[in-house]
Amino acid sequence: xxxxxxxxxxxxxxxxxxxxxxxxxxxxxxxxxxxxxxxxxxxxxxxxxxxxxxxxxxxxxxxxxxxxxxxxxxxxxxxxxxxxxxxxxxxxxxxxxxxxxxxxxxxxxxxxxxxxxxxxxxxxxxxxxxxxxxxxxxxxxxxxxxxxxxxxxxxxxxxxxxxxxxxxxxxxxxxxxxxxxxxxxxxxxxxxxxxxxxxxxxxxxxxxxxxxxxxxxxxxxxxxxxxxxxxxxxxxxxxxxxxxxxxxxxxxxxxxxxxxxxxxxxxxxxxxxxxxxxxxxxxxxxxxxxxxxxxxxxxxxxxxxxxx
Amino acid sequence: xxxxxxxxxxxxxxxxxxxxxxxxxxxxxxxxxxxxxxxxxxxxxxxxxxxxxxxxxxxxxxxxxxxxxxxxxxxxxxxxxxxxxxxxxxxxxxxxxxxxxxxxxxxxxxxxxxxxxxxxxxxxxxxxxxxxxxxxxxxxxxxxxxxxxxxxxxxxxxxxxxxxxxxxxxxxxxxxxxxxxxxxxxxxxxxxxxxxxxxxxxxxxxxxxxxxxxxxxxxxxxxxxxxxxxxxxxxxxxxxxxxxxxxxxxxxxxxxxxxxxxxxxxxxxxxxxxxxxxxxxxxxxxxxxxxxxxxxxxxxxxxxxxxxxxxxxxxxxxxxxxxxxxxxxxxxxxxxxxxxxxxxxxxxxxxxxxxxxxx
Numbered sequence: 029x030x031x032x033x034x035x036x037x038x039x040x041x042x043x044x045x046x047x048x049x050x051x052x053x054x055x056x057x058x059x060x061x062x063x064x065x066x067x068x069x070x071x072x073x074x075x076x077x078x079x080x081x082x083x084x085x086x087x088x089x090x091x092x093x094x095x096x097x098x099x100x101x102x103x104x105x106x107x108x109x110x111x112x113x114x115x116x117x118x119x120x121x122x123x124x125x126x127x128x129x130x131x132x133x134x135x136x137x138x139x140x141x142x143x144x145x146x147x148x149x150x151x152x153x154x155x156x157x158x159x160x161x162x163x164x165x166x167x168x169x170x171x172x173x174x175x176x177x178x179x180x181x182x183x184x185x186x187x188x189x190x191x192x193x194x195x196x197x198x199x200x201x202x203x204x205x206x207x208x209x210x211x212x213x214x215x216x217x218x219x220x221x222x223x224x225x226x227x228x229x230x231x232x233x234x235x236x237x238x239x240x241x242x243x244x245x246x247x248x249x250x251x252x253x254x255x256x257x258x259x260x261x262x263x264x265x266x267x268x269x270x271x272x273x274x275x276x277x278x279x280x281x282x283x284x285x286x287x288x289x290x291x292x293x294x295x296x297x298x299x300x301x302x303x304x305x306x307x308x309x310x311x312x313x314x315x316x317x318x319x320x321x322x323x324x325x326x327x328x329x330x331x332x333x334x335x336x
Numbered sequence: 337x338x339x340x341x342x343x344x345x346x347x348x349x350x351x352x353x354x355x356x357x358x359x360x361x362x363x364x365x366x367x368x369x370x371x372x373x374x375x376x377x378x379x380x381x382x383x384x385x386x387x388x389x390x391x392x393x394x395x396x397x398x399x400x401x402x403x404x405x406x407x408x409x410x411x412x413x414x415x416x417x418x419x420x421x422x423x424x425x426x427x428x429x430x431x432x433x434x435x436x437x438x439x440x441x442x443x444x445x446x447x448x449x450x451x452x453x454x455x456x457x458x459x460x461x462x463x464x465x466x467x468x469x470x471x472x473x474x475x476x477x478x479x480x481x482x483x484x485x486x487x488x489x490x491x492x493x494x495x496x497x498x499x500x501x502x503x504x505x506x507x508x509x510x511x512x513x514x515x516x517x518x519x520x521x522x523x524x525x526x527x528x529x530x531x532x533x534x535x536x537x538x539x540x541x542x543x544x545x546x547x548x549x550x551x552x553x554x555x556x557x558x559x560x561x562x563x564x565x566x567x568x569x570x571x572x573x574x575x576x577x578x579x580x581x582x583x584x585x586x587x588x589x590x591x592x593x594x595x596x597x598x599x600x601x602x603x604x605x606x607x608x609x610x611x612x613x614x615x616x617x618x619x620x621x622x623x624x625x626x627x628x629x630x631x632x633x634x635x636x637x638x639x640x641x642x643x644x645x646x647x648x649x650x651x652x653x654x655x656x657x658x659x660x661x662x663x664x665x666x667x668x669x670x671x672x673x674x675x676x677x678x679x680x681x682x683x684x685x686x687x688x689x690x691x692x693x694x695x
Binding site for chain 2: 237238239240241242249250
């Protein structure tokens with residue numbers, strides 16, 4: 029038996045003030061964890077030792093190799109460096125890499141936005157599966173990604189005969205290189221946008237629609253400005269990976285000099301032919317790209333942090 | 337604009353949000369949809385706006401079906417609980433948005449847009465903040481901007497989804513009055529969703545009480561409060577005390593004491609007595625139908641309440657909160673009598689009241 033029934037229900041306006049909303053609220057989320065709150069009980073000696081280990085590791089595995097690339101590239105002087113870069117095969121590889129990267133970034137931008145939009149703004153069955161599938165290129169070996177396209181478009185593949193009959197070249201040509209690159213770099217844009225758009229919800233879009241804006245106007249004037257830094261960040265990482273991709277492209281390119289060699293493949297060929305200076309000269313470009321990406325990434329991260 | 341809601345039903349998966357809801361909203365009135373969370377009030381509002389779709393049923397705008405009109409074409413001003421201001425636009429651009437996205441033929445020239453936005457900002461008293469961004473404003477200011485933005489398109493109907501829910505009590509109160517005045521000036525048909533009964537009863541011309549996807553009662557704030565249609569409304573609106581009673585021998589019995597005689601009561605058996613705390617008067621222990629001991633006395637602002645432990649017979653104790661008249665003073669431990677002046681009796685499990693009385 030219930031002894032005391034709290035019979036008087038207080039339903040007056042006291043409830044409902046769950047959230048006080050001032051300008052300060054937003055920043056609460058971004059507030060960093062209290063610094064140094066974790067017990068700093070180690071002795072100074074151990075602290076210095078740990079820092080040294082970390083720095084030493086970083087130097088050994090990242091700084092030294094990076095410096096080595098540039099030292100090797102310039103080991104025979106500027107003239108050798110530039111002649112390696114202006115070699116017709118090198119120029120062709122650079123051009124192909126830029127075109128492939130530009131195309132795959134554009135495609136991934138488009139489909140990445142659509143995927144992120146679909147996942148965050150709609151409810152539909154199979155959504156979890158879709159999110160998992162978007163991650164697939166991250167978890168699968170690039171060689172396997174390349175082999176998939178060989179299976180599909182190779183002579184023994186599903187579409188091989190049909191393609192040959194219609195004289196369409198995909199494998200060992202530009203289309204396969206592009207497809208493999210798109211596949212490998214697909215997650216970058218979508219992965220960056222999904223959490224961002226999830227956090228922002230749909231009410232701003234709903235407000236825009238209720239004010240009479242079309243779907244496209246709403247996207248352009250409300251959604252896009254809200255996601256632009258995240259989008260740029262995704263594009264940056266996508267581009268870096270597209271230019272540097274080796275495994276998948278190596279399987280489908282056919283290594284035809286001056287035609288289907290991207291920069292990473294060109295470097296490998298030069299290296300295998302013992303043209304070390306030339307190999308490192310081209311490699312220095314990729315290393316430079318990495319450094320520029322790193323700086324831009326830091327800038328964008330700061331912008332994103334402020335936005336949140 | 338007059339809005340009719342006809343036989344609306346909506347489910348989300350296995351959850352039934354609306355069950356065959358019918359409602360007529362008169363042109364120019366301020367209507368409040370009031371109910372606990374999950375009662376379907378926000379769903380109903382979003383369906384009227386065109387932001388959600390009903391499974392069956394229709395919404396008529398001035399007699400014409402809006403079923404095929406999406407939110408863009410309905411011309412509704414929607415004010416969101418969390419404002420939904422465009423965070424990368426200034427206050428001015430937020431308010432101007434609805435005017436700028438019109439198709440070129442209908443769009444006003446820039447100087448007229450500027451004029452209109454300035455006028456709206458003055459109207460909602462935020463003219464000094466035109467160049468600020470939403471995150472530089474307080475909650476109350478943001479909600480004013482949201483309202484100005486919704487009004488910019490001269491909507492047929494203004495729909496407000498818990499507009500003051502995220503504000504603190506003081507700001508909420510002042511905005512509430514302000515909204516009331518504003519509605520008096522504009523006379524635009526307005527529907528306000530709220531779970532705060534004080535807000536609904538104070539602001540609205542008519543109140544719709546919703547529970548579990550159904551409309552429980554529609555009426556003026558006075559009707560809702562004084563003549564609750566059923567036990568749900570009685571329980572939800574205002575403070576209420578519920579006590580078990582028995583109906584026997586032509587009378588209503590609380591334990592061994594008789595509350596009232598009534599020969600017209602149709603049935604015999606257990607029932608529930610609903611009474612407002614302020615309708616419980618303190619009286620002589622020997623004469624009052626209810627008796628108990630005071631456990632504690634509390635003051636909340638100008639009001640005093642006493643928690644009284646009632647002995648209703650059968651070994652059950654009930655703790656009720658009764659409001660103390662200003663001149664009465666009791667202290668913990670006192671034995672007191674309580675008489676319900678106005679009450680309603682509901683049969684157990686039934687919604688309609690068996691009888692009501694004013695002594």
